[in-house]
Amino acid sequence: MKGETEKPIHLTQLILLLHNLPGVGEQTLARTLAYIRENKVSPREFLAFTPKQWREQLCIGEAPTALFFQQKEELLTKSRELERVRRLHDVHIFKIGSAAYPPCLEAYDDIPPPVLYARGNLSLLEATKTGFRFAVLVSNNPSPAILQKLDDIVSALASADGIVVAGHDRLPYQKTAIVGHRLGRPILYVLDQGLRCALGANFDRILFAEARIHEMSFNSDVDLAVSAFPIDVPAQHNLQRRDRLVTCFADVLIALDVQPNRVMFAEAKRAFRQEHPLYVYDGGRDGNRLLLEMGATKLPQTPDWVERIKERL
Structure with a gap:
């Protein structure tokens, strides 16, 4: 049976994961999404980033970085459930920089x-x-x-x-x-x-x-x-x-x-x-x-x- 890190992941699930990660505020999330967009990083590639990349390339703080890498499987499971709920109830996500953003x-x-x-x-x-x-x-x-x-x-x-x-x-x-x-x-x-x-x-x-x-x-x-x-x-x-x-x-x-x-x-x-x-x-x-x-x-x-x-x- 595949672990969560081996399952397919969509960008909306990754957004849900990051936005629900304690210590990741609006500015950090905006900066991270801009990095993903500008460098054409896929969600799968993002999950392969190291703690050093999180801290130095994404400028994400020590606490959220440590939490993510300590609880990656649990956080991915939670975000997958949130994505299921989002789709079931027709909740749309608009990310800044996209054509659909108001x-x-x-x-x-x-x-x-x-x-x-x-x-x-x-x-x-x-x-x-x-x-x-x-x-x-x-x-x-x-x-x-x-x-x-x-x-x-x-x-x-x-x-x-x-x-x-x-x-x-x-x-x-x-x-x-x-x-x-x-x-x-x-x-x-x-x-x-x-x-x-x-x-x-x-x-x-x-x-x-x-x-x-x-x-x-x-x-x-x-x-x-x-x-x-x-x-x-x-x-x-x-x-x-x-x-x-x-x-x-x-x-x-x-x-x-x-x-x-x-x-x-x-x-x-x-x-x-x-x-x-x-x-x-x-x-x-x-x-x-x-x-x-x-x-x-x-x-x-x-x-x-x-x-x-x-x-x-």
Whole structure:
């Protein structure tokens, strides 16, 4: 019987192995995938690398190198099972540098994730074919008046072929997704954890408690869930990465109620400096005022405001 090191291995399995190896972060994974691509190294050839090659050619640290070579068979077995699960549940892997990697991430993320996992309606990654993607930026603890304004804005944009981009575990994101669902629009969920961790063993679990009230099960024919994290990684310190990806996936951003010197303000400011389409509501917390003082575009208040935004996309 063949050992794991003798069995055929595909690149996606190798990516799963490396991304789940403790001590291999985004930068190390990106550098390793670039080396494999530029030097046309096959997965089988990669497995034949020595510890010295890992350390000196790939610049992988001592701890992950030692762990890999001590537990190679077990790690290969685990990655083969992950690859089986990935194929069974139609989870796609997009690696940076490939033609299929979402161009918006390379355009708007200063350090785009080396790997993106996706399950569901992949056409949402091609906004020109299905409508325009939008995200509304709201800091934590919004007032009831802001939540009503959020409903109004999302309703107007979604009714004009807008595709909601949101996370799933903050109240403003959840309200945004609920409005999109109410209007029958697809939702692009950006997760702060692995796909299986969020969606369950069958990758179809309801994503948040209030969604049950609205009968919002995850529909892979309509919606799309994406994550920059290995499929079993729980939510820990991934919130800023999630929020960055939300803004990058959106074709247009609405800063509705952002608090100064917090993540949403930083993302809105970064988007403004990158000339990423951004509109700021003349109201909300002081972050909105600061963005307008920087020269960001005020959200139009005229009845045709949605059409005016769409004309500039």
